[in-house]
Amino acid sequence: MVTFIPCLTAQLKRIRNVFPLIFCMTLLLTAGIVLLASAVSRSDALSERKAKINIGLIGDVDRTYLDVGFSAIQKLDPSRYAIHFFSMGEAEAREKLARGEIIAYIAIPDDFIHSLNRGEDISLTYVTGSNASNIGTILMSEIMDVASGMATDSQNAIYGTRQLIAERDMWDVFEEATDSLFLHLVGLILNRMDLFLTECTGASEGMPFLSYYFVSFFIVFLLFWGIASSSLFIKKGIALTCLLKVRGRGVASQLCAEYAAYFALMLINLFLMIVPLGAVFHSFDIRIAEWEAEPITELFFFLVRLIPVAAVIAALQFFLYELTPNMLSGIFLQFLTAISLSYLSGCLYPIAFFPESIQRVAPWLPSGAALRYAGKCLTSSPSWREALPLLAYFPLFLGVAAAIRTWRMRR
Amino acid sequence: MRRFFLSFWLLEKRFFKNPMFLLLLLAIPLLALGLMAVSQEESGILKIALCAEDPGDSLAEGFIRALTEDDSPLLFVVMEDAVEARAAVEKNQVDAAWIFAEGFQEKLQFFARNGYSPEPAVLVVEREDTIPLQLSKIKLFGALYPDVAYSAYRSFAKEALLPDEELSEEDLRLAYEGSAMNGNLFQLDYVDFPAKTENRSYIMAPLRGLLALMVLLCGFSAVMLFFRDKKQGMFARIPAMAAQMRVYAYVLAATGPAAAVSLTAFAATKNTATFWWECLTMAVFVLSCCTFCALMMRILRTANVLGACLPFLMLGMLVFCPIFFSYGGFRAIQLLLPPYYYLNAIHNVGYLYAMCLYAAITGAASGLCAGPCRGRCR
Numbered sequence: 001m002v003t004f005i006p007c008l009t010a011q012l013k014r015i016r017n018v019f020p021l022i023f024c025m026t027l028l029l030t031a032g033i034v035l036l037a038s039a040v041s042r043s044d045a046l047s048e049r050k051a052k053i054n055i056g057l058i059g060d061v062d063r064t065y066l067d068v069g070f071s072a073i074q075k076l077d078p079s080r081y082a083i084h085f086f087s088m089g090e091a092e093a094r095e096k097l098a099r100g101e102i103i104a105y106i107a108i109p110d111d112f113i114h115s116l117n118r119g120e121d122i123s124l125t126y127v128t129g130s131n132a133s134n135i136g137t138i139l140m141s142e143i144m145d146v147a148s149g150m151a152t153d154s155q156n157a158i159y160g161t162r163q164l165i166a167e168r169d170m171w172d173v174f175e176e177a178t179d180s181l182f183l184h185l186v187g188l189i190l191n192r193m194d195l196f197l198t199e200c201t202g203a204s205e206g207m208p209f210l211s212y213y214f215v216s217f218f219i220v221f222l223l224f225w226g227i228a229s230s231s232l233f234i235k236k237g238i239a240l241t242c243l244l245k246v247r248g249r250g251v252a253s254q255l256c257a258e259y260a261a262y263f264a265l266m267l268i269n270l271f272l273m274i275v276p277l278g279a280v281f282h283s284f285d286i287r288i289a290e291w292e293a294e295p296i297t298e299l300f301f302f303l304v305r306l307i308p309v310a311a312v313i314a315a316l317q318f319f320l321y322e323l324t325p326n327m328l329s330g331i332f333l334q335f336l337t338a339i340s341l342s343y344l345s346g347c348l349y350p351i352a353f354f355p356e357s358i359q360r361v362a363p364w365l366p367s368g369a370a371l372r373y374a375g376k377c378l379t380s381s382p383s384w385r386e387a388l389p390l391l392a393y394f395p396l397f398l399g400v401a402a403a404i405r406t407w408r409m410r411r
Numbered sequence: 412m413r414r415f416f417l418s419f420w421l422l423e424k425r426f427f428k429n430p431m432f433l434l435l436l437l438a439i440p441l442l443a444l445g446l447m448a449v450s451q452e453e454s455g456i457l458k459i460a461l462c463a464e465d466p467g468d469s470l471a472e473g474f475i476r477a478l479t480e481d482d483s484p485l486l487f488v489v490m491e492d493a494v495e496a497r498a499a500v501e502k503n504q505v506d507a508a509w510i511f512a513e514g515f516q517e518k519l520q521f522f523a524r525n526g527y528s529p530e531p532a533v534l535v536v537e538r539e540d541t542i543p544l545q546l547s548k549i550k551l552f553g554a555l556y557p558d559v560a561y562s563a564y565r566s567f568a569k570e571a572l573l574p575d576e577e578l579s580e581e582d583l584r585l586a587y588e589g590s591a592m593n594g595n596l597f598q599l600d601y602v603d604f605p606a607k608t609e610n611r612s613y614i615m616a617p618l619r620g621l622l623a624l625m626v627l628l629c630g631f632s633a634v635m636l637f638f639r640d641k642k643q644g645m646f647a648r649i650p651a652m653a654a655q656m657r658v659y660a661y662v663l664a665a666t667g668p669a670a671a672v673s674l675t676a677f678a679a680t681k682n683t684a685t686f687w688w689e690c691l692t693m694a695v696f697v698l699s700c701c702t703f704c705a706l707m708m709r710i711l712r713t714a715n716v717l718g719a720c721l722p723f724l725m726l727g728m729l730v731f732c733p734i735f736f737s738y739g740g741f742r743a744i745q746l747l748l749p750p751y752y753y754l755n756a757i758h759n760v761g762y763l764y765a766m767c768l769y770a771a772i773t774g775a776a777s778g779l780c781a782g783p784c785r786g787r788c789r
Contacts, residue, residue, distance in 0.1 A: 025719040123598040146553030157564035160587035197531035224722040231718040328632040329431040355452030
């Protein structure tokens with residue numbers, strides 16, 4: 001302790017120099033993310049779960065049966081709550097697709113209806129953007145397959161009927177029968193929800209989507225925050241450390257002091273975020289389902305419970321910087337670790353999107369354990385099951401960091 | 412120019428002498444391959460439990476088998492009974508449960524004949540009725556529709572068209588299948604897509620964006636190294652103009668190897684367009700990274716400020732560039748970020764020209780911000 005206090009004082013002085021800058025960036029980062037979240041939630045486009053999927057239609061839709069078809073989908077089909085079609089020109093469609101205002105457009109050939117009537121094999125072109133990372137795009141591609149299959153089955157039913165008519169020379173009922181069956185099939189498609197009864201249980205053990213991403217935001221934020229401290233940790237050499245050792249400040253004292261100062265910096269930044277975050281929650285009326293009191297109060301208590309998570313992530317970052325004191329490799333490693341851990345533990349895509357093997361491993365990763373613990377902090381109280389991996393990681397990271405430093409000094 | 416390349420070469424040697432840098436570079440293709448292995452496992456953007464209330468219902472069993480064998484972004488798991496399926500939804504183990512009701516076959520045939528169903532044939536249990544879950548019901552109906560369409564055709568033929576004739580199942584099937592169409596109503600295309608990438612799994616989709624960010628981050632790290640070298644007086648004897656230009660050598664020396672391993676990772680994971688197109692877009696991206704990093708160096712001035720800004724910049728790019736999510740708005744911000752051009756340029760040639768223009772503009776802006784350079788660098 002005698003050697004720890006002077007080391008800590010020295011480290012706190014170092015941190016005092018960079019604090020205003022790092023804090024400004026933290027504020028900027030928070031403001032940016034909050035601005036994005038509020039703009040996205042206001043435009044009702046949050047995470048593609050509440051948003052309608054917009055699709056452009058190009059080609060001569062007016063004056064054809066297609067107009068009737070698309071109007072029917074817009075007005076009668078159950079998908080009208082999820083998909084919206086807009087008629088537009090090709091240039092406009094391309095521009096809107098580039099801007100992300102529509103996720104795809106359907107190009108209808110000029111003689112589409114006539115070709116269908118002649119029984120020719122003709123296709124609509126479903127043109128999408130380049131990026132398949134969007135859930136809406138992936139689902140729409142799947143739905144296009146389904147729609148295509150439904151159209152083929154309907155055609156088969158109609159052409160089968162025509163075949164029966166042709167075999168019996170019943171040409172007088174040809175048109176009427178075709179129309180009648182076609183309308184019946186359209187009715188079946190529009191009435192399809194009759195087949196299903198949807199029962200919503202409400203979120204019970206799982207978190208609602210907004211809460212999940214709220215927790216993920218903090219984990220991603222903490223993981224990336226390590227890069228901001230690169231100027232603190234990137235060292236020119238081991239000389240100063242060796243000198244301090246000679247003067248009686250052992251590796252443990254040095255390391256604990258550096259870690260404590262870094263952790264303090266992280267906590268100060270984290271807690272100072274409460275005010276702007278709380279204000280934004282209040283003014284934009286963003287509601288986290290699990291919160292009952294005022295957002296600022298709830299946020300404060302949530303962050304208090306999040307301290308063990310911050311401690312482990314700070315230890316992880318500390319260990320990584322100890323591993324690579326070089327500037328280029330240090331930042332590279334921080335980023336690689338932050339992005340890989342965020343991705344694999346379900347902070348960027350929900351963990352349910354991943355295969356079983358990743359879902360099994362994720363809770364044992366430092367970020368996965370942190371996410372699980374933080375999730376419990378929001379929904380109820382974390383038990384030892386959630387705390388145990390964090391408790392194991394904390395001494396592990398600091399211990400390995402100490403071992404690396406000792407090895408480097410001896411070398 | 413010769414000196415520029417000489418310093419580039421010396422920097423490259425300096426970077427490659429660091430074993431950790433080499434290890435990290437090697438880690439990129441390995442990570443990409445790991446991700447590819449993961450993407451080949453069973454996964455889905457929605458996980459749906461399937462079960463039949465009546466285990467002896469062969470039609471329901473057939474649908475369950477067809478859905479589980481289908482290659483779809485929805486992942487289906489079979490559950491023993493409705494209680495287990497409902498519990499899985501409540502425990503957040505699955506997103507929804509599709510429970511095929513008792514008398515499923517009769518209900519489906521009634522619906523096909525009459526156009527309505529007094530009782531539901533499938534019970535859908537969800538926690539919240541989100542848009543993806545609403546759309547997934549189209550998939551469910553799509554699976555049922557071949558039987559619905561055939562039943563509708565059969566009842567129409569037997570009851571409305573030929574009520575007086577004894578139509579055998581064989582005759583009906585023959586007419587139905589004899590005129591069967593196999594074409595696809597929708598043809599998938601990509602806007603201005605010069606070359607299609609092979610691997611379009613959603614798990615692999617963010618790989619390109621993440622590696623692009625990594626290339627750019629290497630550029631930023633190189634700028635921080637430049638700041639440190641400058642502080643240590645490494646450029647004290649070099650004309651100021653040459654020292655200002657030296658930053659490009661730093662960024663190029665760092666981003667070059669990162670770009671090369673990124674290309675290797677794309678090739679290893681078959682996540683590539685044509686070879687030359689990949690190389691061209693990556694080369695222009697590296698160029699735009701150089702000018703962007705140089706501009707940020709002029710604006711942010713010190714290693715501490717740049718270091719503090721890095722998470723803000725990286726997270727900003729993660730959110731605004733189409734890596735995980737594609738947002739319609741914020742175009743003005745997106746246009747400021749080099750990965751936005753790169754990620755779009757792979758599929759849209761217009762963005763390649765835009766990226767060249769962007770590199771020219773940021774290069775000019777960086778030159779303007781540097782101001783007049785006279786004398787020695789301090």
